[in-house]
Amino acid sequence: MSADHFFVLGATHHTAPIEVRERLAVDAGTAEALRGELASIPGLREFTLVNTCNRVEFYGVATSPSAAVEVQARFCARQRFTAAEFEQFRMSLSGFDAVRHLLEVTAGLDSQMLGETEILGQVKDAYGAAQARGQTGPVLNRVFQKAFQAAKHVRTDTAISSGQVSVANVAVDLALNIFGSLAKTRILLLGAGDIGEKTAKAFQSRGAGSLSVASRRLESAMALADSLGAFALPFWLMPVKLAEFDIVVCATAAPDTVVSHATAQTAMRQRPARPLFFIDLALPRDVDAAAAKLQNVFLYNLDDLAKIADENRAAREAEIGKCRALINTRADALWKHIEPRLQASLNGNSPLPEQGRPA
Protein backbone atom coordinates (compact mmCIF):
# COMPACT_ATOMS: atom_id res chain seq x y z
CA MET A 1 0.00 0.00 0.00
CA SER A 2 1.42 3.36 -0.98
CA ALA A 3 -0.11 4.92 2.13
CA ASP A 4 2.55 3.23 4.26
CA HIS A 5 5.30 4.84 2.22
CA PHE A 6 4.54 8.35 3.39
CA PHE A 7 4.70 8.50 7.18
CA VAL A 8 5.15 10.68 10.22
CA LEU A 9 6.28 9.42 13.58
CA GLY A 10 7.31 11.14 16.76
CA ALA A 11 5.85 12.53 19.96
CA THR A 12 3.96 15.73 20.71
CA HIS A 13 2.40 17.51 23.66
CA HIS A 14 -0.77 15.52 22.92
CA THR A 15 0.96 12.17 23.46
CA ALA A 16 3.81 12.89 25.90
CA PRO A 17 3.92 14.81 29.18
CA ILE A 18 6.48 17.57 29.59
CA GLU A 19 9.03 15.42 31.46
CA VAL A 20 9.04 12.93 28.59
CA ARG A 21 9.25 15.71 25.99
CA GLU A 22 12.27 17.07 27.83
CA ARG A 23 14.00 13.73 27.29
CA LEU A 24 12.86 13.50 23.68
CA ALA A 25 13.99 17.04 22.81
CA VAL A 26 16.78 17.08 20.25
CA ASP A 27 19.41 19.82 20.45
CA ALA A 28 21.04 21.27 17.34
CA GLY A 29 24.12 19.04 17.51
CA THR A 30 22.13 15.86 18.03
CA ALA A 31 19.74 16.84 15.24
CA GLU A 32 22.63 17.23 12.85
CA ALA A 33 24.13 13.87 13.80
CA LEU A 34 20.72 12.21 13.62
CA ARG A 35 20.06 13.58 10.15
CA GLY A 36 23.35 12.06 9.02
CA GLU A 37 22.41 8.71 10.49
CA LEU A 38 18.91 8.69 9.01
CA ALA A 39 20.27 9.52 5.58
CA SER A 40 22.03 6.17 5.58
CA ILE A 41 18.87 4.11 6.24
CA PRO A 42 18.23 1.89 3.22
CA GLY A 43 14.91 2.64 1.51
CA LEU A 44 14.40 6.02 3.22
CA ARG A 45 14.22 8.27 0.19
CA GLU A 46 13.20 11.57 1.75
CA PHE A 47 12.87 12.83 5.31
CA THR A 48 12.49 15.97 7.42
CA LEU A 49 12.87 16.41 11.17
CA VAL A 50 10.48 18.90 12.82
CA ASN A 51 11.79 19.62 16.29
CA THR A 52 10.13 22.22 18.57
CA CYS A 53 9.59 22.48 22.32
CA ASN A 54 6.26 20.67 21.97
CA ARG A 55 7.01 18.13 19.29
CA VAL A 56 9.64 16.01 17.64
CA GLU A 57 8.38 14.53 14.38
CA PHE A 58 9.97 12.69 11.48
CA TYR A 59 8.26 13.00 8.10
CA GLY A 60 9.51 10.42 5.62
CA VAL A 61 9.02 8.80 2.24
CA ALA A 62 10.21 5.18 2.20
CA THR A 63 10.16 2.23 -0.15
CA SER A 64 9.14 -0.10 2.67
CA PRO A 65 7.58 0.19 6.14
CA SER A 66 10.77 -1.15 7.69
CA ALA A 67 12.44 2.20 7.04
CA ALA A 68 10.07 3.89 9.49
CA VAL A 69 10.87 1.23 12.08
CA GLU A 70 14.55 1.89 11.54
CA VAL A 71 14.04 5.67 11.95
CA GLN A 72 12.39 5.02 15.29
CA ALA A 73 15.17 2.66 16.37
CA ARG A 74 17.93 5.17 15.53
CA PHE A 75 16.09 7.99 17.32
CA CYS A 76 15.44 5.87 20.42
CA ALA A 77 19.06 4.80 20.54
CA ARG A 78 20.23 8.42 20.45
CA GLN A 79 17.76 9.59 23.10
CA ARG A 80 18.29 6.49 25.29
CA PHE A 81 14.71 5.23 25.04
CA THR A 82 13.70 1.62 24.69
CA ALA A 83 11.30 0.92 21.85
CA ALA A 84 8.61 -0.17 24.31
CA GLU A 85 9.03 3.00 26.37
CA PHE A 86 8.90 5.28 23.30
CA GLU A 87 5.84 3.52 21.93
CA GLN A 88 3.85 4.57 25.01
CA PHE A 89 4.14 8.17 23.82
CA ARG A 90 4.53 7.64 20.11
CA MET A 91 2.40 9.31 17.47
CA SER A 92 2.54 7.41 14.19
CA LEU A 93 0.50 8.16 11.07
CA SER A 94 0.80 7.31 7.43
CA GLY A 95 -0.69 8.21 4.05
CA PHE A 96 -3.56 10.70 4.04
CA ASP A 97 -3.54 10.97 7.85
CA ALA A 98 0.14 11.98 7.82
CA VAL A 99 -0.52 14.61 5.15
CA ARG A 100 -3.46 16.02 7.08
CA HIS A 101 -1.40 16.03 10.28
CA LEU A 102 1.34 18.13 8.68
CA LEU A 103 -1.23 20.61 7.36
CA GLU A 104 -2.82 20.88 10.80
CA VAL A 105 0.55 21.32 12.52
CA THR A 106 1.63 24.03 10.08
CA ALA A 107 -1.67 25.90 10.45
CA GLY A 108 -1.30 25.90 14.24
CA LEU A 109 -4.32 23.62 14.78
CA ASP A 110 -2.22 21.03 16.58
CA SER A 111 -0.38 23.56 18.76
CA GLN A 112 -0.71 23.79 22.50
CA MET A 113 -1.66 27.45 22.02
CA LEU A 114 -4.30 27.00 19.33
CA GLY A 115 -3.74 29.08 16.20
CA GLU A 116 -0.26 30.31 17.18
CA THR A 117 1.81 31.45 14.23
CA GLU A 118 5.32 30.61 15.41
CA ILE A 119 4.95 26.99 14.33
CA LEU A 120 4.77 27.97 10.67
CA GLY A 121 8.25 29.49 10.90
CA GLN A 122 9.54 26.45 12.77
CA VAL A 123 8.20 24.03 10.14
CA LYS A 124 9.64 26.23 7.39
CA ASP A 125 13.02 26.15 9.12
CA ALA A 126 12.87 22.37 9.48
CA TYR A 127 11.95 21.94 5.82
CA GLY A 128 14.64 24.42 4.76
CA ALA A 129 17.28 22.53 6.73
CA ALA A 130 16.30 19.21 5.12
CA GLN A 131 16.11 20.73 1.67
CA ALA A 132 19.55 22.32 2.04
CA ARG A 133 21.00 18.90 2.85
CA GLY A 134 19.28 17.28 -0.14
CA GLN A 135 17.07 15.19 2.14
CA THR A 136 13.78 16.20 0.55
CA GLY A 137 12.51 15.14 -2.86
CA PRO A 138 9.43 15.64 -4.99
CA VAL A 139 6.99 14.24 -2.42
CA LEU A 140 8.12 16.16 0.64
CA ASN A 141 8.73 19.29 -1.42
CA ARG A 142 5.17 19.24 -2.64
CA VAL A 143 3.63 18.26 0.69
CA PHE A 144 5.50 20.95 2.65
CA GLN A 145 4.87 23.67 0.07
CA LYS A 146 1.18 22.82 0.08
CA ALA A 147 1.18 22.79 3.88
CA PHE A 148 2.56 26.35 3.92
CA GLN A 149 -0.11 27.44 1.46
CA ALA A 150 -2.82 25.77 3.52
CA ALA A 151 -1.57 27.48 6.69
CA LYS A 152 -1.74 30.86 5.00
CA HIS A 153 -5.19 30.08 3.65
CA VAL A 154 -6.50 29.01 7.05
CA ARG A 155 -5.13 32.13 8.76
CA THR A 156 -6.48 34.45 6.11
CA ASP A 157 -9.94 32.94 5.81
CA THR A 158 -10.67 32.12 9.42
CA ALA A 159 -10.23 33.84 12.77
CA ILE A 160 -8.05 31.03 14.15
CA SER A 161 -5.10 33.36 14.75
CA SER A 162 -7.03 36.49 15.64
CA GLY A 163 -6.59 38.04 19.06
CA GLN A 164 -3.86 37.13 21.51
CA VAL A 165 -4.32 34.32 24.00
CA SER A 166 -1.57 35.08 26.50
CA VAL A 167 -1.85 37.85 29.08
CA ALA A 168 1.47 39.41 28.01
CA ASN A 169 0.54 39.51 24.32
CA VAL A 170 -2.93 40.85 25.08
CA ALA A 171 -1.22 43.71 26.93
CA VAL A 172 1.03 44.36 23.92
CA ASP A 173 -1.97 44.40 21.55
CA LEU A 174 -3.77 46.89 23.80
CA ALA A 175 -0.69 49.11 23.78
CA LEU A 176 -0.73 48.99 19.98
CA ASN A 177 -4.41 50.01 20.04
CA ILE A 178 -3.40 53.07 22.01
CA PHE A 179 -0.04 54.06 20.54
CA GLY A 180 -0.14 52.55 17.04
CA SER A 181 3.53 51.65 17.15
CA LEU A 182 5.75 50.71 20.06
CA ALA A 183 8.94 52.05 18.48
CA LYS A 184 8.69 55.46 20.14
CA THR A 185 7.07 54.39 23.39
CA ARG A 186 8.87 54.43 26.72
CA ILE A 187 8.07 51.52 29.00
CA LEU A 188 8.54 51.31 32.74
CA LEU A 189 8.52 47.94 34.46
CA LEU A 190 7.75 48.14 38.19
CA GLY A 191 8.96 45.03 39.99
CA ALA A 192 11.57 42.49 38.99
CA GLY A 193 9.47 39.31 39.13
CA ASP A 194 8.79 36.68 36.48
CA ILE A 195 5.45 37.93 35.14
CA GLY A 196 6.78 41.46 34.69
CA GLU A 197 9.85 40.12 32.93
CA LYS A 198 7.73 38.01 30.55
CA THR A 199 5.54 41.00 29.72
CA ALA A 200 8.58 43.21 29.17
CA LYS A 201 10.03 40.59 26.82
CA ALA A 202 6.72 40.45 24.91
CA PHE A 203 6.93 44.22 24.43
CA GLN A 204 10.56 43.99 23.31
CA SER A 205 9.75 41.22 20.84
CA ARG A 206 7.13 43.50 19.25
CA GLY A 207 9.53 46.41 18.76
CA ALA A 208 9.23 48.41 22.01
CA GLY A 209 11.57 51.38 22.06
CA SER A 210 12.98 52.08 25.48
CA LEU A 211 12.54 49.96 28.62
CA SER A 212 13.35 50.88 32.23
CA VAL A 213 13.08 48.70 35.32
CA ALA A 214 12.35 49.94 38.84
CA SER A 215 12.28 47.72 41.89
CA ARG A 216 12.40 48.35 45.63
CA ARG A 217 15.68 46.43 45.59
CA LEU A 218 17.85 48.39 43.19
CA GLU A 219 20.21 45.44 42.68
CA SER A 220 17.26 43.31 41.44
CA ALA A 221 16.25 46.08 39.07
CA MET A 222 19.83 46.37 37.82
CA ALA A 223 20.17 42.62 37.29
CA LEU A 224 16.91 42.42 35.34
CA ALA A 225 17.69 45.59 33.41
CA ASP A 226 21.02 44.08 32.50
CA SER A 227 19.46 40.88 31.16
CA LEU A 228 16.81 42.81 29.20
CA GLY A 229 19.13 45.47 27.84
CA ALA A 230 17.11 48.07 29.78
CA PHE A 231 17.79 50.93 32.18
CA ALA A 232 17.48 50.59 35.96
CA LEU A 233 15.61 53.26 37.89
CA PRO A 234 15.58 53.79 41.68
CA PHE A 235 12.08 52.97 42.87
CA TRP A 236 11.67 56.19 44.85
CA LEU A 237 12.12 58.19 41.65
CA MET A 238 9.10 56.52 40.02
CA PRO A 239 6.44 59.14 40.99
CA VAL A 240 8.68 61.92 39.73
CA LYS A 241 9.61 60.19 36.48
CA LEU A 242 6.20 58.65 35.77
CA ALA A 243 5.25 61.36 33.26
CA GLU A 244 8.19 60.37 31.07
CA PHE A 245 6.73 56.91 30.39
CA ASP A 246 3.91 55.83 28.07
CA ILE A 247 3.40 52.29 29.30
CA VAL A 248 3.80 51.20 32.91
CA VAL A 249 3.87 47.47 33.64
CA CYS A 250 3.17 47.05 37.35
CA ALA A 251 4.18 43.72 38.85
CA THR A 252 5.46 44.38 42.36
CA ALA A 253 4.78 42.35 45.47
CA ALA A 254 3.86 45.50 47.39
CA PRO A 255 0.96 45.04 49.84
CA ASP A 256 -0.43 48.51 49.13
CA THR A 257 -1.09 50.77 46.15
CA VAL A 258 2.11 51.85 44.43
CA VAL A 259 0.59 54.34 41.96
CA SER A 260 -2.11 56.46 43.58
CA HIS A 261 -4.77 58.46 41.75
CA ALA A 262 -2.91 61.64 42.72
CA THR A 263 0.39 60.32 41.33
CA ALA A 264 -1.25 59.42 38.02
CA GLN A 265 -3.04 62.76 37.90
CA THR A 266 0.20 64.68 38.51
CA ALA A 267 1.88 62.72 35.73
CA MET A 268 -0.97 63.40 33.31
CA ARG A 269 -0.82 67.13 33.99
CA GLN A 270 2.70 67.04 32.58
CA ARG A 271 1.68 65.06 29.48
CA PRO A 272 -2.01 65.73 28.90
CA ALA A 273 -2.01 65.04 25.17
CA ARG A 274 -0.23 61.71 25.35
CA PRO A 275 -1.98 58.62 26.74
CA LEU A 276 -0.65 56.70 29.73
CA PHE A 277 -1.26 52.96 29.78
CA PHE A 278 -1.06 51.05 33.08
CA ILE A 279 -0.82 47.26 32.94
CA ASP A 280 -1.39 46.15 36.51
CA LEU A 281 -0.32 42.53 36.83
CA ALA A 282 0.17 42.67 40.60
CA LEU A 283 -1.92 41.05 43.30
CA PRO A 284 -2.81 43.01 45.35
CA ARG A 285 -3.12 45.65 42.66
CA ASP A 286 -0.43 48.31 42.33
CA VAL A 287 -2.51 51.04 40.68
CA ASP A 288 -5.44 52.81 42.28
CA ALA A 289 -8.52 51.82 40.24
CA ALA A 290 -9.72 55.44 40.32
CA ALA A 291 -6.83 56.38 38.01
CA ALA A 292 -8.78 54.77 35.14
CA LYS A 293 -11.25 57.66 35.28
CA LEU A 294 -8.58 60.16 34.26
CA GLN A 295 -8.70 61.40 30.68
CA ASN A 296 -6.15 59.66 28.42
CA VAL A 297 -5.36 57.07 31.13
CA PHE A 298 -6.00 53.41 30.38
CA LEU A 299 -5.77 50.88 33.19
CA TYR A 300 -5.99 47.11 32.78
CA ASN A 301 -5.48 44.68 35.65
CA LEU A 302 -4.75 40.96 35.56
CA ASP A 303 -8.45 39.99 35.48
CA ASP A 304 -9.16 42.36 32.58
CA LEU A 305 -6.30 40.92 30.54
CA ALA A 306 -7.16 37.31 31.41
CA LYS A 307 -10.79 37.92 30.40
CA ILE A 308 -9.74 39.23 26.97
CA ALA A 309 -7.32 36.30 26.54
CA ASP A 310 -10.11 33.85 27.44
CA GLU A 311 -12.51 35.47 24.98
CA ASN A 312 -9.89 35.29 22.23
CA ARG A 313 -9.22 31.65 23.04
CA ALA A 314 -12.95 30.86 22.87
CA ALA A 315 -13.19 32.69 19.54
CA ARG A 316 -10.31 30.63 18.18
CA GLU A 317 -11.86 27.39 19.40
CA ALA A 318 -15.09 28.32 17.67
CA GLU A 319 -13.17 28.40 14.38
CA ILE A 320 -11.71 24.89 14.67
CA GLY A 321 -14.49 23.20 12.69
CA LYS A 322 -14.11 25.62 9.80
CA CYS A 323 -10.33 25.20 9.83
CA ARG A 324 -10.51 21.42 9.87
CA ALA A 325 -12.91 21.45 6.93
CA LEU A 326 -10.48 23.62 4.95
CA ILE A 327 -7.54 21.42 5.91
CA ASN A 328 -9.42 18.21 5.06
CA THR A 329 -10.31 19.47 1.60
CA ARG A 330 -6.72 20.48 0.88
CA ALA A 331 -5.22 17.34 2.40
CA ASP A 332 -7.59 15.21 0.37
CA ALA A 333 -6.70 16.95 -2.90
CA LEU A 334 -3.00 16.75 -2.06
CA TRP A 335 -3.13 13.07 -1.19
CA LYS A 336 -5.06 12.28 -4.36
CA HIS A 337 -2.31 13.99 -6.31
CA ILE A 338 0.54 12.26 -4.51
CA GLU A 339 -0.76 8.72 -3.99
CA PRO A 340 -0.77 7.44 -7.60
CA ARG A 341 2.64 8.93 -8.27
CA LEU A 342 4.04 7.50 -5.08
CA GLN A 343 2.61 4.06 -5.92
CA ALA A 344 3.84 4.10 -9.50
CA SER A 345 7.28 5.29 -8.68
CA LEU A 346 7.76 2.82 -5.83
CA ASN A 347 6.52 -0.09 -7.94
CA GLY A 348 8.74 0.84 -10.80
CA ASN A 349 11.60 1.73 -8.50
CA SER A 350 12.09 4.83 -10.59
CA PRO A 351 12.80 8.34 -9.32
CA LEU A 352 9.68 10.12 -8.08
CA PRO A 353 8.18 12.63 -10.50
CA GLU A 354 9.67 16.11 -10.45
CA GLN A 355 6.51 18.08 -11.16
CA GLY A 356 5.99 18.68 -7.47
CA ARG A 357 9.35 20.39 -7.02
CA PRO A 358 8.81 24.02 -6.14
CA ALA A 359 10.03 26.65 -8.52
Add this chain to the structure above:
Amino acid sequence: MFAGLTDRSWLWLAAECYFVGLLLGTWSLTRRNRQSGVAINTIIAVGYLFQLTGLWLRGRAVGGCPLGNTFEIFQFTAWSAITLYLIVGVTFRLSLLGYFTSCLAAVVTIVSLAIPAWDATRREHIFGGNPWIELHAAIALFSYGVFALLALTSVMFLLRNFSLKQKTPGGGFTFLPSIMDLDSMSVRLLVIGVTLLSISLAVGAVYWLRDLQSVNLTKLLLTVVIWLAYAVALGLRLKGKLLAQRFAWAGVILFGFALLSLWPVDASRHARPAPARVAR
Protein backbone atom coordinates in the same frame (compact mmCIF):
# COMPACT_ATOMS: atom_id res chain seq x y z
CA MET B 1 -23.99 53.07 -22.21
CA PHE B 2 -23.45 56.14 -20.05
CA ALA B 3 -23.59 58.65 -22.90
CA GLY B 4 -27.12 59.90 -22.35
CA LEU B 5 -27.07 60.07 -18.58
CA THR B 6 -28.10 63.29 -16.88
CA ASP B 7 -26.07 64.87 -14.10
CA ARG B 8 -28.51 63.53 -11.48
CA SER B 9 -28.21 60.01 -12.92
CA TRP B 10 -24.43 60.16 -12.48
CA LEU B 11 -24.90 61.43 -8.94
CA TRP B 12 -27.34 58.56 -8.24
CA LEU B 13 -24.73 56.10 -9.52
CA ALA B 14 -22.15 57.69 -7.20
CA ALA B 15 -24.54 57.47 -4.24
CA GLU B 16 -25.17 53.80 -5.04
CA CYS B 17 -21.42 53.14 -5.07
CA TYR B 18 -21.01 54.79 -1.67
CA PHE B 19 -23.96 52.75 -0.39
CA VAL B 20 -22.40 49.54 -1.69
CA GLY B 21 -19.19 50.57 0.11
CA LEU B 22 -21.23 51.00 3.29
CA LEU B 23 -22.84 47.57 2.88
CA LEU B 24 -19.55 45.87 2.06
CA GLY B 25 -17.83 47.53 5.01
CA THR B 26 -20.61 46.50 7.38
CA TRP B 27 -20.53 42.94 6.06
CA SER B 28 -16.74 42.81 6.44
CA LEU B 29 -16.92 44.14 9.96
CA THR B 30 -19.47 41.56 11.01
CA ARG B 31 -17.29 38.84 9.46
CA ARG B 32 -14.09 40.39 10.84
CA ASN B 33 -12.72 40.41 7.33
CA ARG B 34 -9.78 42.77 6.91
CA GLN B 35 -9.41 42.13 3.20
CA SER B 36 -12.21 44.42 2.07
CA GLY B 37 -10.08 47.60 2.35
CA VAL B 38 -8.98 47.47 -1.27
CA ALA B 39 -12.51 46.67 -2.43
CA ILE B 40 -14.01 49.57 -0.44
CA ASN B 41 -11.36 51.99 -1.73
CA THR B 42 -12.04 50.86 -5.30
CA ILE B 43 -15.80 51.32 -4.87
CA ILE B 44 -15.27 54.76 -3.32
CA ALA B 45 -12.94 55.72 -6.19
CA VAL B 46 -15.52 54.60 -8.80
CA GLY B 47 -18.25 56.50 -6.94
CA TYR B 48 -15.97 59.52 -6.81
CA LEU B 49 -15.50 59.44 -10.59
CA PHE B 50 -19.28 59.17 -11.11
CA GLN B 51 -19.86 62.07 -8.73
CA LEU B 52 -17.14 64.12 -10.42
CA THR B 53 -18.81 63.50 -13.78
CA GLY B 54 -22.22 64.48 -12.41
CA LEU B 55 -20.90 67.67 -10.82
CA TRP B 56 -18.90 68.48 -13.95
CA LEU B 57 -22.02 68.13 -16.12
CA ARG B 58 -23.97 70.29 -13.67
CA GLY B 59 -21.15 72.85 -13.57
CA ARG B 60 -20.98 72.96 -17.36
CA ALA B 61 -24.75 73.46 -17.59
CA VAL B 62 -24.78 76.33 -15.09
CA GLY B 63 -21.51 77.83 -16.27
CA GLY B 64 -19.73 77.74 -12.93
CA CYS B 65 -19.18 75.88 -9.70
CA PRO B 66 -22.41 73.98 -8.91
CA LEU B 67 -23.30 75.59 -5.59
CA GLY B 68 -26.65 77.08 -6.51
CA ASN B 69 -28.96 75.18 -4.15
CA THR B 70 -28.97 72.92 -1.08
CA PHE B 71 -28.71 69.78 -3.21
CA GLU B 72 -25.56 71.03 -4.94
CA ILE B 73 -24.03 72.23 -1.67
CA PHE B 74 -24.53 68.80 -0.07
CA GLN B 75 -23.17 67.03 -3.12
CA PHE B 76 -20.15 69.31 -3.24
CA THR B 77 -19.46 68.83 0.49
CA ALA B 78 -19.61 65.03 0.14
CA TRP B 79 -17.37 65.22 -2.94
CA SER B 80 -14.85 67.34 -0.98
CA ALA B 81 -14.77 64.81 1.86
CA ILE B 82 -14.19 61.97 -0.59
CA THR B 83 -11.47 63.93 -2.39
CA LEU B 84 -9.66 64.47 0.87
CA TYR B 85 -10.16 60.86 1.92
CA LEU B 86 -8.65 59.62 -1.33
CA ILE B 87 -5.60 61.84 -0.69
CA VAL B 88 -5.25 61.59 3.11
CA GLY B 89 -6.96 58.35 4.06
CA VAL B 90 -5.25 56.15 1.53
CA THR B 91 -1.86 57.78 2.21
CA PHE B 92 -2.03 57.35 5.97
CA ARG B 93 -3.80 53.98 5.69
CA LEU B 94 -6.16 54.66 8.55
CA SER B 95 -8.16 51.45 8.67
CA LEU B 96 -11.95 51.88 8.65
CA LEU B 97 -11.75 55.54 7.61
CA GLY B 98 -12.82 54.43 4.12
CA TYR B 99 -15.82 52.66 5.60
CA PHE B 100 -16.83 55.67 7.67
CA THR B 101 -16.30 58.02 4.71
CA SER B 102 -18.45 55.73 2.60
CA CYS B 103 -21.19 55.86 5.25
CA LEU B 104 -21.12 59.65 5.41
CA ALA B 105 -21.02 60.09 1.62
CA ALA B 106 -23.86 57.58 1.15
CA VAL B 107 -26.10 59.33 3.69
CA VAL B 108 -25.38 62.87 2.46
CA THR B 109 -25.73 62.09 -1.24
CA ILE B 110 -28.77 59.83 -0.93
CA VAL B 111 -30.61 62.30 1.33
CA SER B 112 -29.87 65.18 -1.05
CA LEU B 113 -31.04 63.13 -4.04
CA ALA B 114 -34.13 61.89 -2.23
CA ILE B 115 -35.45 65.39 -1.49
CA PRO B 116 -36.44 66.79 -4.91
CA ALA B 117 -37.30 70.16 -3.38
CA TRP B 118 -33.61 70.79 -2.68
CA ASP B 119 -32.92 70.66 -6.40
CA ALA B 120 -36.21 72.01 -7.74
CA THR B 121 -34.85 75.47 -8.29
CA ARG B 122 -31.44 77.04 -8.45
CA ARG B 123 -30.13 80.56 -8.75
CA GLU B 124 -27.97 81.41 -11.70
CA HIS B 125 -25.01 83.73 -11.63
CA ILE B 126 -24.93 83.70 -7.84
CA PHE B 127 -21.31 84.72 -7.91
CA GLY B 128 -22.02 87.69 -10.11
CA GLY B 129 -19.61 86.37 -12.70
CA ASN B 130 -16.76 86.95 -10.27
CA PRO B 131 -14.34 84.00 -10.20
CA TRP B 132 -12.89 85.10 -6.84
CA ILE B 133 -16.27 84.84 -5.16
CA GLU B 134 -16.71 81.44 -6.80
CA LEU B 135 -13.31 80.43 -5.43
CA HIS B 136 -14.32 81.72 -2.00
CA ALA B 137 -17.46 79.56 -2.04
CA ALA B 138 -15.69 76.48 -3.39
CA ILE B 139 -12.88 76.66 -0.80
CA ALA B 140 -15.38 77.27 2.00
CA LEU B 141 -17.34 74.18 1.04
CA PHE B 142 -14.16 72.18 0.56
CA SER B 143 -13.20 73.09 4.13
CA TYR B 144 -16.59 71.70 5.18
CA GLY B 145 -15.55 68.47 3.47
CA VAL B 146 -12.39 68.52 5.59
CA PHE B 147 -14.48 69.08 8.71
CA ALA B 148 -16.67 66.16 7.63
CA LEU B 149 -13.61 63.93 7.59
CA LEU B 150 -12.57 65.39 10.95
CA ALA B 151 -15.99 64.44 12.32
CA LEU B 152 -15.42 60.88 11.07
CA THR B 153 -11.99 60.54 12.67
CA SER B 154 -13.51 62.02 15.83
CA VAL B 155 -16.29 59.41 15.84
CA MET B 156 -13.67 56.72 15.31
CA PHE B 157 -11.65 58.14 18.20
CA LEU B 158 -14.69 58.09 20.47
CA LEU B 159 -15.42 54.47 19.54
CA ARG B 160 -11.81 53.42 20.10
CA ASN B 161 -11.64 55.32 23.39
CA PHE B 162 -14.94 53.81 24.52
CA SER B 163 -13.80 50.28 23.67
CA LEU B 164 -10.51 50.70 25.54
CA LYS B 165 -12.08 52.36 28.58
CA GLN B 166 -14.82 49.72 28.72
CA LYS B 167 -12.20 47.00 28.26
CA THR B 168 -13.91 45.52 25.21
CA PRO B 169 -11.30 46.00 22.48
CA GLY B 170 -12.42 43.01 20.38
CA GLY B 171 -15.10 42.63 17.69
CA GLY B 172 -15.45 45.44 15.18
CA PHE B 173 -13.27 47.70 17.33
CA THR B 174 -10.28 45.54 16.34
CA PHE B 175 -10.05 47.29 12.98
CA LEU B 176 -10.10 50.84 14.32
CA PRO B 177 -6.81 52.77 14.17
CA SER B 178 -4.97 53.53 17.39
CA ILE B 179 -5.87 56.40 19.72
CA MET B 180 -2.64 58.24 18.83
CA ASP B 181 -3.08 57.83 15.06
CA LEU B 182 -6.66 59.10 15.20
CA ASP B 183 -5.75 62.04 17.41
CA SER B 184 -2.84 63.00 15.17
CA MET B 185 -5.02 62.75 12.04
CA SER B 186 -7.77 64.83 13.65
CA VAL B 187 -5.33 67.62 14.53
CA ARG B 188 -3.97 67.64 10.96
CA LEU B 189 -7.48 67.79 9.51
CA LEU B 190 -8.44 70.61 11.86
CA VAL B 191 -5.35 72.60 10.83
CA ILE B 192 -6.16 72.03 7.12
CA GLY B 193 -9.85 72.87 7.58
CA VAL B 194 -9.24 76.06 9.57
CA THR B 195 -6.58 77.17 7.08
CA LEU B 196 -8.88 76.61 4.10
CA LEU B 197 -11.84 78.33 5.76
CA SER B 198 -9.59 81.26 6.74
CA ILE B 199 -8.39 81.63 3.14
CA SER B 200 -11.97 81.44 1.90
CA LEU B 201 -13.15 84.08 4.37
CA ALA B 202 -10.18 86.30 3.55
CA VAL B 203 -11.05 86.16 -0.16
CA GLY B 204 -14.73 86.82 0.62
CA ALA B 205 -13.89 89.66 3.01
CA VAL B 206 -12.08 91.62 0.29
CA TYR B 207 -15.29 91.82 -1.74
CA TRP B 208 -17.53 92.25 1.28
CA LEU B 209 -15.58 95.33 2.40
CA ARG B 210 -16.08 96.83 -1.07
CA ASP B 211 -19.85 96.27 -0.92
CA LEU B 212 -21.20 95.73 2.59
CA GLN B 213 -24.72 95.06 1.25
CA SER B 214 -23.54 92.18 -0.92
CA VAL B 215 -23.58 89.62 1.90
CA ASN B 216 -26.57 88.71 4.01
CA LEU B 217 -25.94 89.31 7.72
CA THR B 218 -27.20 85.84 8.76
CA LYS B 219 -24.84 84.15 6.38
CA LEU B 220 -21.96 86.34 7.49
CA LEU B 221 -22.59 85.76 11.18
CA LEU B 222 -23.03 82.00 10.85
CA THR B 223 -19.91 81.58 8.73
CA VAL B 224 -17.80 83.68 11.09
CA VAL B 225 -19.16 81.83 14.13
CA ILE B 226 -18.28 78.47 12.55
CA TRP B 227 -14.82 79.66 11.57
CA LEU B 228 -14.28 81.10 15.04
CA ALA B 229 -15.50 77.92 16.74
CA TYR B 230 -13.12 75.72 14.74
CA ALA B 231 -10.25 78.19 15.24
CA VAL B 232 -10.86 78.26 19.00
CA ALA B 233 -11.00 74.44 19.06
CA LEU B 234 -7.67 74.34 17.24
CA GLY B 235 -6.11 76.88 19.60
CA LEU B 236 -7.31 74.98 22.67
CA ARG B 237 -6.06 71.69 21.23
CA LEU B 238 -2.62 73.09 20.48
CA LYS B 239 -2.44 74.60 23.98
CA GLY B 240 -3.38 71.22 25.50
CA LYS B 241 -6.69 72.47 26.88
CA LEU B 242 -9.04 70.46 24.66
CA LEU B 243 -7.91 66.88 24.49
CA ALA B 244 -8.89 63.27 23.91
CA GLN B 245 -12.65 62.61 23.93
CA ARG B 246 -13.51 66.28 24.56
CA PHE B 247 -11.60 67.23 21.42
CA ALA B 248 -13.33 64.43 19.54
CA TRP B 249 -16.76 65.53 20.75
CA ALA B 250 -15.92 69.06 19.63
CA GLY B 251 -15.10 67.72 16.14
CA VAL B 252 -18.47 65.93 15.91
CA ILE B 253 -20.64 68.70 17.41
CA LEU B 254 -19.02 71.49 15.38
CA PHE B 255 -19.56 69.57 12.15
CA GLY B 256 -23.21 68.97 13.04
CA PHE B 257 -23.54 72.70 13.62
CA ALA B 258 -21.70 73.49 10.36
CA LEU B 259 -23.93 71.11 8.42
CA LEU B 260 -27.09 72.58 9.94
CA SER B 261 -25.89 76.09 9.13
CA LEU B 262 -25.91 75.26 5.41
CA TRP B 263 -29.72 75.64 5.30
CA PRO B 264 -29.90 79.17 6.74
CA VAL B 265 -26.82 80.19 4.75
CA ASP B 266 -28.39 78.93 1.53
CA ALA B 267 -31.81 80.35 2.45
CA SER B 268 -30.27 83.74 3.16
CA ARG B 269 -28.96 83.83 -0.39
CA HIS B 270 -32.41 83.05 -1.75
CA ALA B 271 -33.82 85.79 0.42
CA ARG B 272 -31.88 88.37 -1.51
CA PRO B 273 -33.93 90.18 -4.13
CA ALA B 274 -33.31 90.35 -7.84
CA PRO B 275 -31.71 87.33 -9.53
CA ALA B 276 -34.17 85.13 -11.32
CA ARG B 277 -34.71 81.49 -10.53
CA VAL B 278 -34.59 78.95 -13.27
CA ALA B 279 -36.73 75.86 -13.19
CA ARG B 280 -34.91 72.60 -13.81
